Amino acid sequence: MKQIVVHGHRDETTVALLEDGKLTEFFVERPNVRKLVGNIYKGRVVNVLPGMGAAFVDIGIEKNAFLYIDDLLPAHLEHQPKVKPSIDTLVRAGDELLVQIVREPVGTKGARVTTHYALTGRWLVYMPEAGYIALSKKIDDEEERKRLRALGERLCRDKEGVILRTVANGEGYEALAGDMDMLRERWRRIEEKAKRAQAPSEVYADVELLPRLIRDIVTEQMDEIVVDQPALMEEAKRMLRSIAPQLTERVRLHDGKKSAIEAYGVKEQLEAALQPKQWLASGGYVVIDQTEALTVVDVNTGKYTGSTNLEETVLTTNVEAAEEIARQLRLRDIGGIIVIDFIDMELEENRRRIIDALETAVQKDRTKAHIVGWTKLGLLEMTRKKVREQKDMMFFVPCKACGGRGKIRTSTLT
Structure with missing residues (x-):
C-alpha cells in the first residue's frame, strides 16, 4: 500500500511517502529550506x-x-x-x-x-534546445518504447528535445501534446522575462512542494493521500483535477486529535531513521556513517543467530540489510559515493544475490543510483546522484566543540 501523508503547520509543509506503512521519502518546505533545483x-x-x-x-x-x-x-x-x-x-x-x-x-x-534547460511536466520533460528524444529506462516494453519515441518525434519542433517520463507509459498523443504545449509556453514566458531581467536575478521557480510531488510521484498505484489541513487538501485536489482527475477521490482530510504525521507514525519513524544504527527485523543492524563526500554502511548480525548454518544466517541478514539500506538512501537523500561492508560470505552465488536484492530495492528510487560491484576487499561500491543536501542537515549542525566530528540537534518535526 502506498500513501502520501501531508501535514501543514504555520508556514511549514511536511510531506511523507509511506510504502506498506514504512517511511521511504520525506520532504519539508520552510522559508529557510527552499528547493532550488529546477529554478x-x-x-x-x-x-x-x-x-x-x-x-x-x-x-x-x-x-x-x-x-x-x-x-x-x-x-x-x-x-x-x-x-x-x-x-x-x-x-x-x-x-x-x-x-x-x-x-x-x-x-x-x-x-x-x-545551460541545458529542462522543464518538467506530468508526462514529459521539455528541453527547448536539446535536439534529442529520450525515454525513461523504467519503460521496458520494446513496442511501447517505439510508440512513445514516434510520438516524441511528432511533438518536437526544430531543435527541441523531450524525455518521456515513466508515467507516459500508455498515454495517447493528445495528453502528451497538451503537456508539451503547456511547457513550450512556459519556456516562452521565461525567455521574455529573461530579456527584461537584470543579472543576477531569478526568472523562474518550479512549483511548490505539494503540487510538485503530486505531479512527480502520484500514479494509479497511489492508494491514499491524507491531508490534515483543508486548504492543502483543496490544493491537492485542484492539482489532481488537471493531471489525473480519477485520483481526486483518493484524497481525504485527516481530522483526528493528532496531526497526520503523528497518527501515521511518520514522526516516530523519522526520529529512528536519523540515528546512526538502524535495526533490522531479524535482529541484525546496519550502521550509517556520513561524510561530505562518502557514506559508509556497516552490516552486522547483531542479535540474529539463525537456525541452520552460518552462511544462511549471513545471507538472510545481508539481504534484509540491502533492502533497508536502499530505503535509508531514499529517506535521508544520501548522494555521492556509498561503500557497504556486508558480512563476508563464502559462496559467489550469495554475493550475486545481494547485488540482485540491492538492484531490485533501488529501482523504487526516483534518484538515479548505480551499483558498481565488489572491491578486492569484499566491499560493495555504489553511487547515488547528489542533487540536494542530505536530509539530516535539516535537523543537525556540526558540533563546534569537537570540530565537526559530532552533530547537534537543531530542530524537530512540529
Whole structure:
C-alpha cells in the first residue's frame, strides 16, 4: 500500500511517502529550506578557470554557482565539437548567461548550474534546445518504447528535445501534446522575462512542494493521500483535477486529535531513521556513517543467530540489510559515493544475490543510483546522484566543540 501523508503547520509543509506503512521519502518546505533545483536564473560570470574547465556564476544567492564546460556545450553529443575547446573561448568574466540549477548548494559548495534547460511536466520533460528524444529506462516494453519515441518525434519542433517520463507509459498523443504545449509556453514566458531581467536575478521557480510531488510521484498505484489541513487538501485536489482527475477521490482530510504525521507514525519513524544504527527485523543492524563526500554502511548480525548454518544466517541478514539500506538512501537523500561492508560470505552465488536484492530495492528510487560491484576487499561500491543536501542537515549542525566530528540537534518535526 502506498500513501502520501501531508501535514501543514504555520508556514511549514511536511510531506511523507509511506510504502506498506514504512517511511521511504520525506520532504519539508520552510522559508529557510527552499528547493532550488529546477529554478532558472539570469546570472553573470564572475570568474573563468580554464584549468578546471569551469566558471563561477553569480546568480544572486549566497554562494556563486559552478558551471562546467560540458554544461555549456550542446546537450546532444552529435552537435558537440570533436575536440573540446577551452572554456575561456566560450565565456568570459562579465558575460550574462541564463542558467538552471541541477544540484543544490551542499556544504561549502555552491549550486551546480547548466545551460541545458529542462522543464518538467506530468508526462514529459521539455528541453527547448536539446535536439534529442529520450525515454525513461523504467519503460521496458520494446513496442511501447517505439510508440512513445514516434510520438516524441511528432511533438518536437526544430531543435527541441523531450524525455518521456515513466508515467507516459500508455498515454495517447493528445495528453502528451497538451503537456508539451503547456511547457513550450512556459519556456516562452521565461525567455521574455529573461530579456527584461537584470543579472543576477531569478526568472523562474518550479512549483511548490505539494503540487510538485503530486505531479512527480502520484500514479494509479497511489492508494491514499491524507491531508490534515483543508486548504492543502483543496490544493491537492485542484492539482489532481488537471493531471489525473480519477485520483481526486483518493484524497481525504485527516481530522483526528493528532496531526497526520503523528497518527501515521511518520514522526516516530523519522526520529529512528536519523540515528546512526538502524535495526533490522531479524535482529541484525546496519550502521550509517556520513561524510561530505562518502557514506559508509556497516552490516552486522547483531542479535540474529539463525537456525541452520552460518552462511544462511549471513545471507538472510545481508539481504534484509540491502533492502533497508536502499530505503535509508531514499529517506535521508544520501548522494555521492556509498561503500557497504556486508558480512563476508563464502559462496559467489550469495554475493550475486545481494547485488540482485540491492538492484531490485533501488529501482523504487526516483534518484538515479548505480551499483558498481565488489572491491578486492569484499566491499560493495555504489553511487547515488547528489542533487540536494542530505536530509539530516535539516535537523543537525556540526558540533563546534569537537570540530565537526559530532552533530547537534537543531530542530524537530512540529
